[in-house]
Amino acid sequence: MPKDTMIRGPVYVLGDNIDTDLLIPACYLNLVPTIPEEYRKLGSYALAGLPDTFPKFACNADGTTPYPIVIGGRNFGCGSSREHAPIALGAAGAKAVVAESYARIFFRNSVATGEVFPLESEQRLCEVFKTGDEAEVDIAKNTIMRLSDNKVYALKPVGAVAPVISAGGMFAYAREIGMIQP
Amino acid sequence: MTITEKILARESGAKIVTPGDNIWVNAGILLTHDVCGPGTIGIFKREFGAAAKVFDPEKIVILPDHYIFTADEKAHRNVDTLRAFVKEQGLPYFYDPGTESYCGVCHVALPELGHVRPGETIFGTDSHTCTHGALGAFSTGIGNTDAGFILGAGKLLVKVPQTMRFVLDGEIPAWLSAKDLILHIIGDIGVDGATYCAMEFAGSAIAGLSIDERCTICNMAVEAGAKNGIIAPDQKALDYVNARTKKPYEPVYGDAAAKVASERVYDVSKLEPVVARPHLPDNKALARACRDVKVDQVYIGSCTGGKLDDFIMAAKVLKGRQVAIRTLIVPSTRTVERGLDETRIDGQSLRQIFEVAGVEPIAPPTCAARLGGPIDTFGRTHGNEVVVSTTNRNFIGRMGSKDSQIYLASPYTAAATAVTGHITDPRDL
Numbered sequence: 001m002p003k004d005t006m007i008r009g010p011v012y013v014l015g016d017n018i019d020t021d022l023l024i025p026a027c028y029l030n031l032v033p034t035i036p037e038e039y040r041k042l043g044s045y046a047l048a049g050l051p052d053t054f055p056k057f058a059c060n061a062d063g064t065t066p067y068p069i070v071i072g073g074r075n076f077g078c079g080s081s082r083e084h085a086p087i088a089l090g091a092a093g094a095k096a097v098v099a100e101s102y103a104r105i106f107f108r109n110s111v112a113t114g115e116v117f118p119l120e121s122e123q124r125l126c127e128v129f130k131t132g133d134e135a136e137v138d139i140a141k142n143t144i145m146r147l148s149d150n151k152v153y154a155l156k157p158v159g160a161v162a163p164v165i166s167a168g169g170m171f172a173y174a175r176e177i178g179m180i181q182p
Numbered sequence: 183m184t185i186t187e188k189i190l191a192r193e194s195g196a197k198i199v200t201p202g203d204n205i206w207v208n209a210g211i212l213l214t215h216d217v218c219g220p221g222t223i224g225i226f227k228r229e230f231g232a233a234a235k236v237f238d239p240e241k242i243v244i245l246p247d248h249y250i251f252t253a254d255e256k257a258h259r260n261v262d263t264l265r266a267f268v269k270e271q272g273l274p275y276f277y278d279p280g281t282e283s284y285c286g287v288c289h290v291a292l293p294e295l296g297h298v299r300p301g302e303t304i305f306g307t308d309s310h311t312c313t314h315g316a317l318g319a320f321s322t323g324i325g326n327t328d329a330g331f332i333l334g335a336g337k338l339l340v341k342v343p344q345t346m347r348f349v350l351d352g353e354i355p356a357w358l359s360a361k362d363l364i365l366h367i368i369g370d371i372g373v374d375g376a377t378y379c380a381m382e383f384a385g386s387a388i389a390g391l392s393i394d395e396r397c398t399i400c401n402m403a404v405e406a407g408a409k410n411g412i413i414a415p416d417q418k419a420l421d422y423v424n425a426r427t428k429k430p431y432e433p434v435y436g437d438a439a440a441k442v443a444s445e446r447v448y449d450v451s452k453l454e455p456v457v458a459r460p461h462l463p464d465n466k467a468l469a470r471a472c473r474d475v476k477v478d479q480v481y482i483g484s485c486t487g488g489k490l491d492d493f494i495m496a497a498k499v500l501k502g503r504q505v506a507i508r509t510l511i512v513p514s515t516r517t518v519e520r521g522l523d524e525t526r527i528d529g530q531s532l533r534q535i536f537e538v539a540g541v542e543p544i545a546p547p548t549c550a551a552r553l554g555g556p557i558d559t560f561g562r563t564h565g566n567e568v569v570v571s572t573t574n575r576n577f578i579g580r581m582g583s584k585d586s587q588i589y590l591a592s593p594y595t596a597a598a599t600a601v602t603g604h605i606t607d608p609r610d611l
């Protein structure tokens with residue numbers, strides 16, 4: 001899990017039911033995330049499944065993204081169990097997703113891998129923000145603020161998985177509580 | 183407690199569990215395949231050490247099935263990674279694509295091989311692992327990190343889901359299949375209607391379904407966001423399991439008075455064939471209301487719609503008829519493939535019926551087009567085709583091309599559509 005609890009930068013805005021094929025198309029699933037070079041490649045293909053009318057997400061010259069914050073609507077990350085989805089976002093350099101609700105496995109994989117913070121907004125933000133808006137997420141305070149007008153929107157508290165998130169993922173958590181050897 | 187709660191309680195050593203509890207649950211089976219296996223192994227080695235041993239070789243099943251018939255180099259390297267791991271760990275249940283033991287689609291093969299047993303827990307690195315609830319197991323999809331954790335620790339932190347019960351009563355009308363039932367349900371509750379929940383299916387209509395058809399229903403539970411789908415094991419389920427495994431198991435049943443989050447009752451005798459229109463599985467429409475949709479290709483296959491019963495249904499429609507458009511038949515496993523030759527309708531094998539009807543040459547068993555996959559994957563779409571498919575997802579880009587339009591349907595409706603070239607209610611043929 002990214003340790004910094006303040007995330008600042010431009011947002012990338014998506015709608016409802018952003019599925020794992022949009023997040024990382026199946027033709028890139030031959031890449032194995034635990035191999036560092038293929039991990040970076042996965043990042044460069046993050047959100048490559050979006051229709052061409054969307055701006056490219058991982059558009060930096062080195063295959064990373066200028067957008068550390070992704071904003072979505074309902075049921076973000078639905079579809080397959082591929083962990084490649086949160087990994088692609090994390091590998092591209094995204095730090096947090098702020099969505100109205102999540103598909104279970106995507107949320108779980110985000111928490112377990114520690115690749116991105118899966119945050120839930122109180123309000124539907126995908127119609128409030130535009131791609132490119134500068135924003136600041138404060139994880140300690142559960143807020144996201146738009147920097148152009150300093151408007152603050154509330155995020156939901158993380159709930160039962162908070163200990164796993166603050167430990168930094170599944171393995172770190174299990175070690176912390178003595179479930180597996182250090 | 184419901185059946186889901188009882189299994190989780192037993193496998194966590196607790197007397198009682200309540201929805202929302204986070205508990206450590208023992209893994210009965212860990213299933214993985216060629217897409218997620220190598221990453222899972224990578225995490226296992228990184229976290230538990232290069233010399234670590236898996237928690238129990240008897241409980242690990244590796245069924246490569248996704249990118250098998252492809253020239254893609256990385257896909258082959260990934261299967262090699264699995265082979266090396268299996269050898270190093272001495273794993274008995276590896277169904278190697280290079281050998282006689284290759285099976286095909288993991289979710290059809292797992293129950294066929296006797297690895298699904300009522301009352302047990304199954305974790306798999308594929309969202310459609312929920313299929314196996316059809317035999318009364320708690321079965322759910324997980325990611326590589328969780329799977330890597332299980333490989334070493336043999337257990338996983340699980341949040342106990344609430345149960346949504348679906349009671350399907352009445353007699354199933356002719357030309358209606360399990361696929362129609364689950365498309366109706368998903369259409370009603372939406373693609374996030376069961377998020378974090380267990381979907382439990384019961385009622386006389388479920389009791390009347392074959393095991394293949396029950397698998398179709400549980401397979402698609404994840405399309406409504408569910409953690410697992412489950413059906414209490416009746417004699418039919420127990421007979422199916424007993425014919426395939428000698429391992430002891432103990433079925434679990436829910437309490438009649440168990441608290442559920444919701445209950446919906448359907449009279450299936452009143453339901454009609456449906457399709458899910460692009461681009462979401464809950465975009466339900468009556469098949470007969472979609473007559474105007476011209477179709478370029480029909481696909482009958484995958485873990486949802488490529489089982490023997492699916493091909494029997496398709497053959498009932500195609501017998502003595504000709505397909506008007508490109509029609510792909512992809513058996514999900516070798517056993518199903520053999521079934522195409524061994525199952526006969528009025529003396530004709532299913533394979534003969536399909537060949538006479540003019541379908542494309544029958545492909546070897548794999549997930550093939552259902553997932554998109556490498557550029558040379560069989561049946562992958564490349565343009566703006568309209569496809570009617572017996573698979574489970576119709577997201578944008580799901581079968582390869584971003585421009586193709588996918589309609590999900592039952593094998594009956596898909597076959598009827600193949601005959602006419604436009605979406606067709608099988609009762610109208």
Ligand code: SF4
Pocket residue numbers: 247248287288289308310484485486548549552553
């Ligand atoms: S057929 Fe599709 S859903 Fe089923 S195992 Fe293969 S890729 Fe997964």
